[in-house]
Amino acid sequence: MKLDDHQTAMLAGAEGPARKYAMEQILKVGRFFDAENCVPVSQVHLMADPEALGPSGVDFLEGLAKLPLAERRVRVPAITDPRGVDFNAYKRLGQTETMADLERRATAAFEALGFMMTNTCINYQSVIPPVLGEHIAFGDTGSSIYANSVLGARTNFEGGPSALAAALTGYTPRYGYHLDSYRRGKTHFEVTTRPRDLAEWGALGGLVGRAMRSYWEVPVLSGVEGPVTSDEIKQFGAALASFGSTPLFHMIGITPEAPDLKAVFDGPVPAATSLGRADIDRLMASYRPKDDKLDVVVFAAPQLSLFEMRTLADHLDGRTINKGVTLIATTSPDIKAAADRMGITASIEGAGGMVLSGVCFYQMYARDIGEANGWKRLMSNSAKLVNILGGYGYEPILDSMSACVESAIAGRIVGASS
Amino acid sequence: MSTRVYKGHPGPGIKVTGEALVASDNFSARYDLDLVKGIVSRPAHKLAGQSYVGKILILNIAKGGVASAWMLRDMVQSGRTPKALILNFANPIMAQGAAFADLPLIDRFDVDITQAIKSGESVTVDPVAGTLTVGG
Numbered sequence: 001m002k003l004d005d006h007q008t009a010m011l012a013g014a015e016g017p018a019r020k021y022a023m024e025q026i027l028k029v030g031r032f033f034d035a036e037n038c039v040p041v042s043q044v045h046l047m048a049d050p051e052a053l054g055p056s057g058v059d060f061l062e063g064l065a066k067l068p069l070a071e072r073r074v075r076v077p078a079i080t081d082p083r084g085v086d087f088n089a090y091k092r093l094g095q096t097e098t099m100a101d102l103e104r105r106a107t108a109a110f111e112a113l114g115f116m117m118t119n120t121c122i123n124y125q126s127v128i129p130p131v132l133g134e135h136i137a138f139g140d141t142g143s144s145i146y147a148n149s150v151l152g153a154r155t156n157f158e159g160g161p162s163a164l165a166a167a168l169t170g171y172t173p174r175y176g177y178h179l180d181s182y183r184r185g186k187t188h189f190e191v192t193t194r195p196r197d198l199a200e201w202g203a204l205g206g207l208v209g210r211a212m213r214s215y216w217e218v219p220v221l222s223g224v225e226g227p228v229t230s231d232e233i234k235q236f237g238a239a240l241a242s243f244g245s246t247p248l249f250h251m252i253g254i255t256p257e258a259p260d261l262k263a264v265f266d267g268p269v270p271a272a273t274s275l276g277r278a279d280i281d282r283l284m285a286s287y288r289p290k291d292d293k294l295d296v297v298v299f300a301a302p303q304l305s306l307f308e309m310r311t312l313a314d315h316l317d318g319r320t321i322n323k324g325v326t327l328i329a330t331t332s333p334d335i336k337a338a339a340d341r342m343g344i345t346a347s348i349e350g351a352g353g354m355v356l357s358g359v360c361f362y363q364m365y366a367r368d369i370g371e372a373n374g375w376k377r378l379m380s381n382s383a384k385l386v387n388i389l390g391g392y393g394y395e396p397i398l399d400s401m402s403a404c405v406e407s408a409i410a411g412r413i414v415g416a417s418s
Numbered sequence: 419m420s421t422r423v424y425k426g427h428p429g430p431g432i433k434v435t436g437e438a439l440v441a442s443d444n445f446s447a448r449y450d451l452d453l454v455k456g457i458v459s460r461p462a463h464k465l466a467g468q469s470y471v472g473k474i475l476i477l478n479i480a481k482g483g484v485a486s487a488w489m490l491r492d493m494v495q496s497g498r499t500p501k502a503l504i505l506n507f508a509n510p511i512m513a514q515g516a517a518f519a520d521l522p523l524i525d526r527f528d529v530d531i532t533q534a535i536k537s538g539e540s541v542t543v544d545p546v547a548g549t550l551t552v553g554g
Contacts, residue, residue: 028517054492159487215509
């Protein structure tokens with residue numbers, strides 16, 4: 001892998017140990033993927049919740065944070081994915097002081113490095129959406145797949161250590177989805193139904209994700225009836241990236257690199273796998289439990305947009321959530337502030353719900369808080385969340401926001417599809 | 419005893435030898451593992467309930483979220499870690515995590531490595547050469 005003089009100097013330690021670590025990380029990953037050189041990035045989005053970091057990760061960050069200012073400050077605008085602790089709610093959720101302490105230490109270290117603590121996974125809706133062809137380093141599968149697919153920006157999944165390296169140097173290895181050749185369509189799906197709500201958009205994404213055999217397989221969907229909203233395609237992409245491992249899809253006539261089938265495939269268009277109503281119904285039914293017991297309803301993963309917050313508030317306004325059920329909605333600090341100002345938070349909390357800021361459910365010690373609160377049966381309209389929590393000791397159910405809210409109010413699982 | 423050598427793409431980490439733990443399932447540290455107990459926790463996973471600690475963990479494809487990039491180093495430092503991770507196809511997250519952790523990682527073999535090696539076999543992993551050696 002070729003480095004220029006500046007990169008070589010950073011690798012040699014001329015700009016301190018933080019940038020030396022960063023170039024070493026870039027080189028190791030670049031060599032693994034046979035990158036020819038580095039590409040400059042314009043912004044970095046970093047995932048580093050305290051559960052993922054662990055104590056050793058926080059120690060590592062604090063080591064960097066102690067360096068002199070000139071050696072530790074990020075070189076490009078750098079923002080953060082959801083954190084693991086909302087300090088206004090952690091005691092009520094049964095999170096421990098150990099978790100809160102790790103969160104405080106990690107946040108202080110990131111601030112010392114010059115990160116802007118946006119604490120959001122919907123930065124493409126709420127911070128600065130990148131544009132077509134822009135090279136970036138995004139660190140959440142949902143933000144990456146949205147930026148690549150919907151906006152036409154260029155990123156690989158940049159896990160924390162690599163996103164940090166990109167922030168400290170302004171570069172990332174040029175491989176994978178930074179290159180034209182990797183962005184071509186590989187597999188073709190013909191969609192024969194239109195998802196009716198966000199849960200079904202997620203289910204459709206889950207079906208495509210499950211069929212993906214590797215990170216490098218780019219699915220192409222034809223037949224999707226537009227227009228599609230930002231929240232719909234956000235749920236679709238987040239689920240696709242969660243059930244699979246794929247950071248790019250093309251949706252013909254909808255996403256910017258896919259005006260038609262010929263434009264996305266090299267050579268003849270491959271035969272399509274059909275995805276229809278029965279497939280979506282089957283995926284959703286696979287999560288349906290035998291009885292109607294319900295512990296917790298969660299709207300998260302991705303964090304809710306302002307529009308989703310408004311819709312949830314409208315469902316809950318003037319009503320009362322059953323005492324036996326906890327209802328949680330997570331959003332970004334910026335959207336939370338807007339929701340507070342617009343009376344949206346008051347409607348949700350007035351019904352007995354919790355609005356959490358700067359966190360996302362599966363990134364906030366979901367296994368521990370489930371055990372602490374006796375939560376097992378969980379209902380959500382996020383296919384991504386339902387997919388993740390199966391591995392965390394929950395019995396998750398996927399249904400529409402409306403069905404989730406009605407169930408929270410009834411204190412048992414009800415809804416159009418139950 | 420005959421020796422079998424499988425060639426993949428070189429990766430991070432140093433040469434190690436250990437007992438293989440193999441399944442044709444995919445892999446995500448955050449979604450599939452209980453990092454405290456050191457076992458595979460996802461109920462639908464073929465290795466559910468089994469300890470991966472000290473094993474050469476051989477699985478199909480890296481899937482799921484980005485958390486694995488941090489988690490591999492914490493696993494290595496806690497001691498509750500596989501000795502090496504061998505995949506048919508890693509993704510950037512696993513590569514970044516293995517690079518950060520200095521956990522031996524090899525992928526892209528010319529065979530399906532989950533079919534070529536059986537659980538319980540003794541395997542030597544050489545990430546610099548990109549080889550897995552069984553027996554010998």
